[in-house]
Amino acid sequence: MPVKAPGFFIEMDPAALPHPFVEFRDVSFGYGARAILDRVSFAVPRGKVTALMGASGGGKTTVLRLIGGQQRAQRGEVLFDGRDVGKLDAAGMYLARRRMGMLFQFGALFTDMSVFDNVAFPLREHTQLSEALVRDIVLMKLDAVGLRGARDLMPSEVSGGMARRVALARAIALDPDLVMYDEPFAGLDPISLGTAARLIRQLNDTLGLTSIVVSHDLEETFRIADHVIILANGGIAAQGTPNEVRESADPLVHQFVNALPDGPVHFHYPGVGIEDDFGNEGGRS
Amino acid sequence: MSWLKPADAGFAVRSKLADLGYGAKLFLRLMVRGAQSLRRFGLVRDQIHFLGNYSLAIIAVSGLFVGFVLGLQMYYALQRYGSSEALGLLVALSLVRELGPVVAALLFTGRAGTSLTAEIGLMKAGEQLSAMEMMAVDPVQRILAPRFWAGVITMPLLAAVFSAVGIMGGYVVGVLMLGVDPGAFWGQMQGGVDVWRDVGNGVIKSIVFGFTVTFIALLQGFVAQPTPEGVSRATTRTVVMASLSVLGLDFLLTAMMFSI
Numbered sequence: 382m383p384v385k386a387p388g389f390f391i392e393m394d395p396a397a398l399p400h401p402f403v404e405f406r407d408v409s410f411g412y413g414a415r416a417i418l419d420r421v422s423f424a425v426p427r428g429k430v431t432a433l434m435g436a437s438g439g440g441k442t443t444v445l446r447l448i449g450g451q452q453r454a455q456r457g458e459v460l461f462d463g464r465d466v467g468k469l470d471a472a473g474m475y476l477a478r479r480r481m482g483m484l485f486q487f488g489a490l491f492t493d494m495s496v497f498d499n500v501a502f503p504l505r506e507h508t509q510l511s512e513a514l515v516r517d518i519v520l521m522k523l524d525a526v527g528l529r530g531a532r533d534l535m536p537s538e539v540s541g542g543m544a545r546r547v548a549l550a551r552a553i554a555l556d557p558d559l560v561m562y563d564e565p566f567a568g569l570d571p572i573s574l575g576t577a578a579r580l581i582r583q584l585n586d587t588l589g590l591t592s593i594v595v596s597h598d599l600e601e602t603f604r605i606a607d608h609v610i611i612l613a614n615g616g617i618a619a620q621g622t623p624n625e626v627r628e629s630a631d632p633l634v635h636q637f638v639n640a641l642p643d644g645p646v647h648f649h650y651p652g653v654g655i656e657d658d659f660g661n662e663g664g665r666s
Numbered sequence: 667m668s669w670l671k672p673a674d675a676g677f678a679v680r681s682k683l684a685d686l687g688y689g690a691k692l693f694l695r696l697m698v699r700g701a702q703s704l705r706r707f708g709l710v711r712d713q714i715h716f717l718g719n720y721s722l723a724i725i726a727v728s729g730l731f732v733g734f735v736l737g738l739q740m741y742y743a744l745q746r747y748g749s750s751e752a753l754g755l756l757v758a759l760s761l762v763r764e765l766g767p768v769v770a771a772l773l774f775t776g777r778a779g780t781s782l783t784a785e786i787g788l789m790k791a792g793e794q795l796s797a798m799e800m801m802a803v804d805p806v807q808r809i810l811a812p813r814f815w816a817g818v819i820t821m822p823l824l825a826a827v828f829s830a831v832g833i834m835g836g837y838v839v840g841v842l843m844l845g846v847d848p849g850a851f852w853g854q855m856q857g858g859v860d861v862w863r864d865v866g867n868g869v870i871k872s873i874v875f876g877f878t879v880t881f882i883a884l885l886q887g888f889v890a891q892p893t894p895e896g897v898s899r900a901t902t903r904t905v906v907m908a909s910l911s912v913l914g915l916d917f918l919l920t921a922m923m924f925s926i
Contacts, residue, residue, distance in 0.1 A: 449800050478802040489797035492788075503801045506808070548797075555801075 408457035419615035435612035482552030488544035490536040497532040522550040542573025700811030713816030729828040733835020751850030755858040757836035766829035771875035779883035786887025787897035817880025825872035
């Protein structure tokens with residue numbers, strides 16, 4: 382039985398729905414003359430963990446901002462559950478965002494609020510729940526990320542990994558359908574990194590979410606992802622299951638997944654030839 | 667010389683116009699949608715506490731010293747004409763009409779304006795404003811508007827405190843130290859200061875300064891480059907722009923008020 386929300390259908394069984402949860406159709410985007418995405422098309426399947434990888438500045442974070450409607454595509458369509466995000470008005474956009482959670486790179490916790498108040502923030506802003514109920518929900522979400530005991534700490538008192546777990550609890554406070562992770566592993570120690578990866582997988586499966594993970598960390602990301610998309614030079618270099626991508630024949634993907642210093646992406650910044658700087662072989666004898 | 671190229675001049679003018687338009691739009695949003703934030707008065711109250719309470723010490727101390735100096739200077743000038751009993755009137759008029767609103771606004775810029783710019787700029791740099799947008803909460807309404815209205819409400823109160831403490835300073839120097847007759851000090855003040863023409867004008871000035879300083883501080887924080895360097899530049903710009911605006915507006919307002 383579908384439950385009707387204003388403007389959106391929420392189906393109970395994700396697999397029963399025909400269209401992918403997020404879809405890019407022929408999307409282009411750039412800042413000034415610099416093109417970031419050039420006629421990119423891909424789909425994010427429902428209920429899966431999709432990893433978005435690629436070199437720095439390759440447009441991964443831009444993809445998240447396009448889905449969240451913080452940037453508008455210059456051409457093409459960005460579909461969120463079948464609707465073009467670029468055509469939504471402000472009210473429709475806010476309604477769509479209530480179905481998304483986003484984890485920012487360093488958590489982006491509100492520094493003037495305690496851990497508890499950070500997680501309670503979306504509940505207090507969007508619902509009329511009593512404080513007792515807010516408390517229960519917040520503690521449940523904090524418990525899901527293992528930080529129920531840290532509720533009274535301020536953001537300045539928690540470590541980087543903990544801050545991201547708090548932000549994750551905040552992102553899932555309103556039970557979204559889609560959670561986007563912007564570099565969730567950057568700068569974490571191995572223990573925190575493993576915890577974060579396990580949490581992403583676990584929350585996706587237990588809460589029936591769709592997850593998009595932007596990351597540089599090959600090993601950890603390949604371990605938890607169902608679907609991998611590699612962005613390069615404004616387009617898609619490869620996509621498929623982690624194993625398919627690992628075995629891709631594309632030289633750029635090969636360089637990326639094997640972390641080779643030289644290949645299609647050069648080690649040396651373009652400049653004059655080495656002979657011009659140091660003279661011919663044999664030196665200045 | 668590249669800066670003489672018409673294309674560059676056109677680009678500079680166009681980007682300045684775009685900046686002005688952006689500022690005007692933000693101001694309109696603060697006035698229209700921000701007025702809704704007054705309904706959640708708790709948020710505004712917290713900011714009044716933050717901006718007002720923490721500026722109180724600097725405002726009071728400065729007011730006291732300005733009052734001391736006014737007492738000395740005015741006494742020195744007045745006693746030449748044998749009319750030192752008018753000291754209370756002169757101290758009160760110069761504080762209430764001019765120095766109270768202006769100096770309090772300049773101090774408010776330095777104390778509260780900079781902290782607003784830095785706070786908003788750092789929230790932007792830490793992606794807190796983006797995070798709020800992604801939670802379907804409008805940062806202009808939730809973060810900027812309560813601070814804006816708190817500034818508008820706080821500024822006249824601080825100016826009033828400044829003037830009151832200043833008059834006490836004038837009393838200490840004039841009456842207690844220099845021996846002006848206390849009856850004349852207060853009596854002349856009471857007779858010569860008009861509630862609407864003098865005090866009212868001062869209050870109008872400080873409300874206008876409250877709008878100006880708070881808006882400039884918030885705008886600079888909101889458009890700051892989201893880097894440590896960008897935030898520090900924005901803070902500097904807040905002080906420069908808000909101080910100049912206060913002094914410029916003060917001249918305009920004074921001219922208008924004398925002509926009415």
